[in-house]
Amino acid sequence: MNGPHDMGGFTGFGPVLHEYDEPVWHDGWEPRAFALVLAMGMTGSWNIDEARHARERLPAMQYWRSSYYEMRHFALILQLIELGIVTAMEEEQGGMAMPPKPVKRVAKAEMIPAILASGGPANRPSNLPQGFAIDDKVRVRTINPSGHTRLPRYARGKAGQIVAVHGTHVFPDSNAHGAGEDPQWLYTVRFTAQDLWGQDTKDAVCIDLWEPYLEAAP
Amino acid sequence: MPHDGHHHDHDHEGSELSPLALRVKALESLLVEKGYVDPKALDVLIDTYETKIGPRNGARVVAKAWTDPTFADWLKRDATAAIASLGYTGRQGEHMVALFNTPETHNMVVCTLCSCYPWPVLGLPPVWYKSMPYRSRAVIEPREVLKEFGVEVPDEREVRVWDSTAEVRYLVIPERPPGTEGWSEEQLAGIVTRNAMIGTGIVTA
Amino acid sequence: MNGAHDCGGMMGFGPVVAEENEPVFHALWEARMFALMSAVGDVGGWTLDEDRAACEAMEPGHYITSSYYEHWLNGLELLLQKHGLATAEEITSGTATTRGQSVTPTAAEVVWPAVTAHGSYERKADATPLFKLGDVVRTRHLNPAHHTRLPRYLRGHVGEIVACHGAHVFPDSNSRGLGEDPRHLYTVRFKASDVWGNAARDLIHADLWEPYLEAR
Numbered sequence: 001m002n003g004p005h006d007m008g009g010f011t012g013f014g015p016v017l018h019e020y021d022e023p024v025w026h027d028g029w030e031p032r033a034f035a036l037v038l039a040m041g042m043t044g045s046w047n048i049d050e051a052r053h054a055r056e057r058l059p060a061m062q063y064w065r066s067s068y069y070e071m072r073h074f075a076l077i078l079q080l081i082e083l084g085i086v087t088a089m090e091e092e093q094g095g096m097a098m099p100p101k102p103v104k105r106v107a108k109a110e111m112i113p114a115i116l117a118s119g120g121p122a123n124r125p126s127n128l129p130q131g132f133a134i135d136d137k138v139r140v141r142t143i144n145p146s147g148h149t150r151l152p153r154y155a156r157g158k159a160g161q162i163v164a165v166h167g168t169h170v171f172p173d174s175n176a177h178g179a180g181e182d183p184q185w186l187y188t189v190r191f192t193a194q195d196l197w198g199q200d201t202k203d204a205v206c207i208d209l210w211e212p213y214l215e216a217a218p
Numbered sequence: 219m220p221h222d223g224h225h226h227d228h229d230h231e232g233s234e235l236s237p238l239a240l241r242v243k244a245l246e247s248l249l250v251e252k253g254y255v256d257p258k259a260l261d262v263l264i265d266t267y268e269t270k271i272g273p274r275n276g277a278r279v280v281a282k283a284w285t286d287p288t289f290a291d292w293l294k295r296d297a298t299a300a301i302a303s304l305g306y307t308g309r310q311g312e313h314m315v316a317l318f319n320t321p322e323t324h325n326m327v328v329c330t331l332c333s334c335y336p337w338p339v340l341g342l343p344p345v346w347y348k349s350m351p352y353r354s355r356a357v358i359e360p361r362e363v364l365k366e367f368g369v370e371v372p373d374e375r376e377v378r379v380w381d382s383t384a385e386v387r388y389l390v391i392p393e394r395p396p397g398t399e400g401w402s403e404e405q406l407a408g409i410v411t412r413n414a415m416i417g418t419g420i421v422t423a
Numbered sequence: 424m425n426g427a428h429d430c431g432g433m434m435g436f437g438p439v440v441a442e443e444n445e446p447v448f449h450a451l452w453e454a455r456m457f458a459l460m461s462a463v464g465d466v467g468g469w470t471l472d473e474d475r476a477a478c479e480a481m482e483p484g485h486y487i488t489s490s491y492y493e494h495w496l497n498g499l500e501l502l503l504q505k506h507g508l509a510t511a512e513e514i515t516s517g518t519a520t521t522r523g524q525s526v527t528p529t530a531a532e533v534v535w536p537a538v539t540a541h542g543s544y545e546r547k548a549d550a551t552p553l554f555k556l557g558d559v560v561r562t563r564h565l566n567p568a569h570h571t572r573l574p575r576y577l578r579g580h581v582g583e584i585v586a587c588h589g590a591h592v593f594p595d596s597n598s599r600g601l602g603e604d605p606r607h608l609y610t611v612r613f614k615a616s617d618v619w620g621n622a623a624r625d626l627i628h629a630d631l632w633e634p635y636l637e638a639r
Contacts, residue, residue: 005332016366027239100254123313144432150331
């Protein structure tokens with residue numbers, strides 16, 4: 001979806017304010033909010049693409065006016081309520097009113113290091129033929145899916161060149177909507193700033209794009 | 219755990235917390251009460267990213283790449299395996315790519331769509347990396363953003379921005395500064411900054 | 424600039440909420456704001472394009488979380504400072520401490536004639552138009568840092584000229600105080616299916632100045 005998360009190319013947000021020797025957290029609630037997001041993710045109630053889609057479905061005014069951990073917290077609440085894991089009233093009151101809905105797993109403290117270390121690789125085997133090779137010229141399709149996609153708006157319709165092939169990876173456009181992992185070939189595509197923005201510079205942007213986003217360019 | 223964290227029960231305590239802090243606290247107590255999360259697991263998660271995993275990991279990768287040509291070559295071919303050999307694996311680092319800065323190319327990393335970042339080597343991203351100004355501007359005016367970080371890239375050098383749209387994560391290997399000949403890996407790791415590994419800084423001796 | 428005002432194609436803002444029997448203004452301050460912008464705009468020394476540019480200059484997060492007349496308020500505050508009519512301190516305090524530029528305010532009795540006067544943005548231009556009816560054009564990949572009327576969602580797309588309006592004041596120049604620089608203005612027709620890559624049979628029309636276009 002062309003949501004508020006799709007930030008590339010917007011102007012007017014002002015300078016990048018970088019803090020010298022920035023601490024990991026800026027307020028006491030931030031680590032708790034962060035850990036809650038991770039721990040609830042470990043219950044297996046949603047996948048990473050569904051979680052990302054929840055964030056981008058937040059109202060634009062909320063998304064653009066929230067700090068990062070605020071935004072993550074609001075998206076967590078959205079998911080918990082949508083999936084019936086907690087009710088809106090329970091969330092508001094901070095106390096249990098309904099019996100818990102069973103979840104796949106509850107991560108205990110002693111399980112955390114192993115879960116974090118194993119991570120969640122996104123590459124999957126697939127029998128799909130590889131459509132493009134290194135150096136191939138491609139054009140990004142002009143598509144505007146109403147669901148989740150990892151194709152930024154600023155790259156649509158633009159011509160680029162394949163610079164890396166990563167094998168077949170979980171396809172977010174499918175996986176975010178309960179339609180299965182549907183692994184697709186993943187490439188890094190290099191676009192010149194000239195082609196992307198009409199700028200006369202030597203610069204380039206490289207974007208990781210799945211094959212369904214691409215077509216061969218003459 | 220009956221309603222211990224219920225903010226209506228603790229007005230004197232609640233008055234010191236922001237509305238959001240109260241909301242997070244309430245949700246935590248609810249999810250603990252429902253048995254979905256182990257509060258000790260939350261402590262472990264926080265401690266992991268507060269004290270155990272951070273940019274020092276990435277700095278060791280860079281220092282080794284500077285001193286060990288075999289490792290640098292491995293990093294170019296298969297960064298995931300090369301980085302794993304130093305013990306840095308896991309969440310948000312499952313598919314690593316190392317981007318070597320050269321006299322021809324300066325690399326910088328962004329995630330315009332969310333805030334993807336290589337956690338096992340850099341820890342959690344700084345606020346500015348997750349901010350709207352960085353996410354919006356890095357792809358369209360990278361040189362202006364770099365100037366704000368005090369990095370001037372000569373015109374003849376290509377600025378190559380990497381937008382992390384998939385589960386592939388990027389680590390910039392900055393150029394080794396002159397005047398560091400004969401330094402140990404440990405000494406070198408000490409001068410590698412987090413920003414240099416994102417591409418918004420350069421390493422100086 | 425690619426600001427928050429340029430929201431064509433954005434999703435997630437929810438349904439269009441239409442109010443029944445909607446009043447002209449929803450608060451007294453809105454009516455005062457509307458009148459202030461018009462009255463000061465007549466004498467302030469800026470153009471409509473500069474006015475638009477000022478209203479768009481808000482930080483995008485602020486822009487989308489504020490109402491229409493807040494955009495006007497923000498724009499007017501900016502213009503007053505830029506044109507030396509008021510200082511930031513005066514705007515905050517609401518009290519004049521400097522003389523500012525001397526202007527003759529719009530008198531009540533000239534409002535009606537001013538509002539109903541025939542105006543035009545068409546200007547004489549020496550250049551002959553590059554395009555004619557039926558020509559197929561492509562919009563350029565432009566991303567100017569300044570005010571522009573070429574929306575992001577129409578950049579790099581192919582369309583057809585369906586009307587030629589003569590030369591009109593060029594906002595990209597006029598908004599920056601660089602003169603009217605009149606350029607030929609066309610209505611360009613785009614297929615929604617080309618713009619969005621969907622199967623819609625709809626058409627989108629936009630009024631675009633010649634510098635936004637190139638021959639296909």
